[in-house]
Amino acid sequence: MKWLQNGFELSFRIRPAGLALAALYAVACWATWHLSVDQFFLPAGIRVAALLLTPKRMWPYLILGEYAYFAQMRYPMIEDYGMAWVIVGSACLIPAVALIVHLHHKLMAFTTESWLLSIAASAALVATALKLGLIHMLWPVPPSMPFYTNAMLYVLSDYIAILTVAPLALLWMRRRSxxxxxxxxxxxxxxxxxxxxxxxxxxxxxxxxxxxxxxxxxxxxxxxxxxxxxxxxxxxxxxxxxxxxxxxxxxxxxxxxxxxxxxxxxxxxxxxxxxxxxxxxxxxxxxxxxxxxxPAPMTASRASAFSRSAHLANEQDLRERALGLRQIADDIEEALGETVQQLKADGHEAPATDLLRAFSRRSRRFRELTSMVYPTELEHAGLYVALRAGGLSETWNASHRIVRPMLGGDPCQLSMGLQLAAYRTFAEAVSLFLKEETGQIQISARCGRYKGVRGIVLNVALLDRHRTLASRTMERAIDRLSARAHAYSGSVQCRGHRITMVLLDTAGEAERGTLPNERSDICVTPTRQ
CATH class of the missing domain: 1.20.58 (Methane Monooxygenase Hydroxylase; Chain G, domain 1)
Structure with missing residues (x-):
């Protein structure tokens, strides 16, 4: 065979980082050995921690480091205890413990952190069995201390050392949780x-x-x-x-x-x-x-983030539909303009004027309804302008039940997602009042900071302060408005004649730019309207 005729070549790659790791491990074992006593042997903990923190491809360098550590420590013992014990006793410990860590690898991913106790106990028992077994087999004169006492001392010493160092390694392993x-x-x-x-x-x-x-x-x-x-x-x-x-x-x-x-x-x-x-x-x-x-705060925060993402995705879809409808309206207006011009050119002035007047009324109403699908005014002028000048305002005015809104603060300091959520919340709350309650309705809003977080407080109330909202209205308000409020770490409260909704901009800058053409830099809103 060819490999018998020409021989074969063994090649392996020596990594500088691996040599550095071996040196660091040897120094760590040597330093902690000087801090150890018989009943608290820290190098045993360093051994397990190093195997937990180091990828398996780097374990050979840990073995090299342990050999270097034992070489400088046990070389002077050759004359007293023999070459066989120095070599065999130094060579078998870390491979045995590495096998234990390897066998626990699947448990680390699929069980709780109590697997650490299994590693600590197994490593302490196996290392003690190897150390004492080789001592009694290879030493010229066995130790005077009884085997049982010595074994108990070694096991406890290694076990406590492992429980001292390995938990710190576990903290580092879980640092990204x-x-x-x-x-x-x-x-x-x-x-x-x-x-x-x-x-x-x-x-x-x-x-x-x-x-x-x-x-x-x-x-x-x-x-x-x-x-x-x-x-x-x-x-x-x-x-x-x-x-x-x-x-x-x-x-x-x-x-x-x-x-x-x-x-x-x-x-x-x-x-x-x-x-x-x-x-x-x-x-x-x-x-x-x-x-x-x-429920942990982090879990609640992630749930709010998911809810905000869902609302923003829905707003993006509505925005695209609104822009598509406006494009259709623009095309119809352009075609109608050409038709009117043609009628006037043919001498049909009166029909052209009537057609233009009728279409203008319907075109304005179409654009008002389109702005209720998605308020593009909000992107350029802010929440308050969208409430006062868009299709929603026209609908409110047509009911003759909404008094002049009281709007304070600067909504342009809020993220676009929060402004859209406030717009939808206002629209839903007022619609609920118009259907379920009678009498005049007062709406108000105030933007500001609460505990360092920007937010907005929305109020929809009956103008008659002596009246109380019906229980049916309160129940529907909680059902319909809570989702958006909770998505922005807020709340919905029904008290007496009013509903109060709080939305906080906890996501803040992370949401800015989520929607295309967001222009909060040119959003101009009076501080008091």
Whole structure:
């Protein structure tokens, strides 16, 4: 075969970014090793976090980085523990943990964040089994500590370290999810974080000989973490649990060397490990039920945005129809003009005049009806001009029941979508009053700002303040007007003789330019009409 005759070539590409990643990982493991003790081994957490954050194509560089980290640390141990243990013990840990992370890959996408506990427990157990198994197999003299005690220490040490670093990696992985981090500025959250800091400071100040006081303070660290979990779900646990573990590890009595061990703190850590597990498992459940039973602000905002988009799409369709009708009217006028000129040229002056007069009346009415399909005046002169000079105004005047509108503020500061929504809302509300109520009707509007957001308040009321709207009118008003009001984060209220509608321009600039030929720059409206 050709490949046997000519040989074969192995080629692979070395990425500079991969080498940088390997170096960064090795340095991170080396630095955290110096901050670790026997009962809190941070490199185990760095290993899992790096595998979670790094694409699988870059995992070989993480393996290279771990080999470099072990090489500088274990090379001096060759004489004491043998070459076989140094090579095999250094080579098998990260591939085993990488396999665990790989097997959990599907769970990360289709389940809640509690899969992190499965990874932490599996990685701690497998790493401990490999480390202790190879130690007892390859060391010339096995360790003096009983296997069961050593295994419990290693498992707890790795498990706590993973729960300290991996939740922070999970926060980074979910950074693009729709979550409002400004809620962390609220006073209860700040108080819980401050309490964590105060308890940590007290642990530093309390004497290492006061075992009872230290154990009490260490257990009290759980309380603010529980509060953060209740307030912010799994994100609260992902922030609180690492802070609690770091405070606990950095305030326990140590000799300053990696092999330090404190028996009192170890018993506290066992309780903390169980608590951390419960909080991280409970956090996703709190978040899940919160989203299921309490509509989030982000969900309401997206629903309003979808509703606004639907209304604007409908307005765009109506605009195109209105322009098409006007084009037809222009063509008819042009043809009629030619006919009139021909009649006059033939000496039929009177029929031409009568035809022109009759068509002018109908043409004006046609254009009024067309402007009610879509108010093009609104694009060029604003909402108030469209209300006072368009086809809607003519219809109102023909009813002889609408008194002079009271219009204040500058609607040209509002987005075109909001002005159109206000126009439609006004038209629907007045139409409802004309059909369901008797007597004179007063309409008013006021544009302005509310809590830094531009908006408009619309009122349609009976001129007789002593009358009350019929219940049927109120029910129909709520049914017909609420959709547009809610699309603009507003409301509809029926009180006494009036209906009040509020629309807020929460989308603002995002909606500007949605409709063609929007000319808010030349929209001129008096501040008071």
């Amino acid at each position: 729709h979550y409002d981090w400004t809620t962390w500025r609220r006073h209860p959250t700040l108080a819980a974080l401050a309490l964590l800091g105060v308890l940590g400071a007290l642990l530093i100040l309390v004497s290492t000989q006061a075992h009872s006081a230290r154990a009490t303070l260490q257990l009290l660290l759980v309380l603010p973490v529980i509060a953060l979990t209740c307030m912010h779900g799994w994100r609260g646990a992902a922030v609180g649990v690492p802070l609690m573990n770091i405070i606990l590890s950095q305030t326990m009595p140590t000799t300053g060397f990696p092999g330090s061990f404190d028996e009192t703190t170890f018993f506290t850590q066992q309780i903390i490990a169980i608590t951390s597990t419960a909080l991280i498992a409970l956090g996703p459940r709190i978040t899940h039920h919160y989203h299921q039973h309490a």
